[in-house]
Amino acid sequence: MSKLAIYGGKIEVPKGLFIPYPKITRSNRKAVNRVLDREILWGLDTPEVKGLEREWAKYVGTKYCLTTNSGTAALHCAIHAVGIKPGDEVITTAYTFLASASAALHHNAIPIFVxxxxxxxxxxxxxxxxxxxxxxxAIIPVHIEGMPCDIDKIKKIARKHNLFLIEDAAQAHGALFKGKKTGNFGDISIFSLNGTKNLAGGEGGLLNTNNDDFRDRAEMLRTFGEIPERGKPRKYNAYGMGWQYRNNEMCAAFARSRLKTLDKENKRRQENAAYLRENLSDIKALIFQKIPQNRTHVYYLFRIKVDPSKIGLDVNVKKFRMKLQRALQAEGVQADEWQTMPVPGQELFQMMEGYGYGYPWTDVHTRKRIKYNLSEYKITQKLLDTSFVMHSALCYPNGKKLLKHFVNAFHKCFENIDDxxxxDTSIPLKPIHGRR
Ligand SMILES: Cc1ncc(COP(=O)(O)O)c(C=O)c1O
Structure with a gap:
């Protein structure tokens, strides 16, 4: 048995083998340089922004795409576009990134969690x-971790109750449900382009729809509440509330050049996930996500749950996860925390101070009817307590050369399980998305 790295033994993963995400290529650099050479950095109808909108609409298969300066902004535009108003409620999942819910708050609407x-x-x-x-x-289902949720069933519920469906596909570029790309199922859908995402632009967001009216309303919110008229001088007249949610040329150009390799990179994530599943399957204490039939996962995140009882250990599962995670990190394995509590557990929702005076929860429609009771999100909490994630380790160009060391490190830890x-669970964890 070899000594664990956390106690001074040899580190399993050789330094420099792990390539951080995104690996920037020559054509990515060329794309950004093209913008600098053109000397057009911003505007309403600039070439890279328009190009990205055209190409992403085609990739997903919708009539329209608008790009914004974040996924959160795209979600806010979607919420406005379908006509959600102060005090209206939207339903989303308790296991997501804050923005799936806070975008509704930006519109004085109230998120409700499942x-x-x-x-x-x-x-x-x-x-x-x-x-x-x-x-x-509205319902805002999230294709969390890059796997499509059961969008057919959710769409049926939305239609039955006459609700809008806004797909949060921020983590699921190119993922398929029954062979069709995410982003096609909602009245509107959104994606994030932040630097960690499967399609990275640095920052930015994308909004897809087939509906002319939704597109126009989204564009209005994106542009200060003005109604841009193509080819005519700007009137500087806002018709309603709006923000500055435009994307910029450099991020759009970068995202366009990454779009060319998105499918290839998603394939590598799938191969890497399959390799880990197969080569760690003999460790009975590890549990992998179930992928129902007819879903193509694009592995924005690869979450591994632990169950020490499966190897005869009668210990606290959360503590076990925390100890294993630190031992793995010391070996050079990516084993990170992504979210530590259900979104409604965050202080924002527990204190309900919002914009001040308790708004939007205390507005005339809501009057503090709502309370976010943590006992309603126990499965989310348990998942987060008993698991950790890998992300950039699965990304191109990382592959078997790196992951075979990860597999060795897992085996080393389980062979030394008493150690x-x-x-010590007070050892600080490495920051998620940090370069190592
Ligand atoms: C599920 C989900 N929704 C929305 C967002 C918001 O995207 P952005 O960070 O681009 O604002 C994110 C970003 O992490 C996300 O993961």
Whole structure:
């Protein structure tokens, strides 16, 4: 048995083998240089922004795409586009990034949360209907971790109750449900282009729709509440509330050049995930996400759950996860935390101070009817307590050369499990998305 790296033993993963994401290529650099050479950095109808919108609409298969300066902004535009108003309620999953819910707050609307399925990590569609009331206007399902949620079932619920469907596909560029790309199922859908995402632009967002009216309303919110008229001088007249949510030329050019390799990179993520699943399958204490039939996962995140009882250990599962995670990190393995609590557990939702005076929860429609009770999101909390994630380790150009060391490190830890159980959980974890 070899000594664990956390106690001074040899580090399993050789330094420099792990390539951080995104690996910037010559054609990515050329794309950004093209913008600098052209000397057009911003504007309403600039070439890279227009090009990205055209190409992403084609890639997804929708009539329109608008690009914004973040996924959060795209979601806010979508919420406005379908006509959600102050005090209206939108339903989303408790296991997501804050923005799936806070974009509604930006519009003075109220997010309502639903717990998840423990095996797929996706919103539990059986619990959606009990959250619907006369104030509910939309469902925002999230294709979390890059795997499509059961969008057919959710769409059926939305249609039955006359609700809009806004797909949060921020983590699921190119993922397929029944062979069709995410972003095609909602009245509107959104994606994020931040630097960690499968399609990285640095920062930015994308909004897709087939509906002319939704597109125009989204564009209005994106542009200060003005109605841009193509080819005519700007009137500087805002018709409603709006923000400055435009994307910029350099991020758009970068994203366009990455779009050319998105499918190839997604394929590498899938191969890497399959390799890890196969080569770690003998460690019975590790549990992998269930992928239902007809879903193509693009692995924005690869989450691994632990269950020490499967190897006969009667220990606290959360503590076990924390110890194993630190031992793995010391070996050079990516084993990070992404989210530590259900979104409604965050202080924003527990204190409900919002914009001040408790808005938007205290507005005339809502009057503090809502309370975010943590006992309703136990499955999300359990998932986060008992698992960790890999992300950039699965990304191109990383492959078997790196992952075989990860597999060795896992085996090393489980062969020395008594030593893992002694790991000090106060050792700080490495930051997620940090370069190592
Ligand atoms: C599920 C989800 N929705 C929305 C967003 C918001 O995207 P952005 O960071 O581009 O604003 C993110 C970003 O991490 C996300 O993961």
């Amino acid at each position: 717990d998840i399925f423990p095996d797929t990590h996706q919103i539990d569609y059986n619990k959606i209907e009990e959250r619907i009331n006369g104030h509910t206007k 893992v159980l002694k790991v």
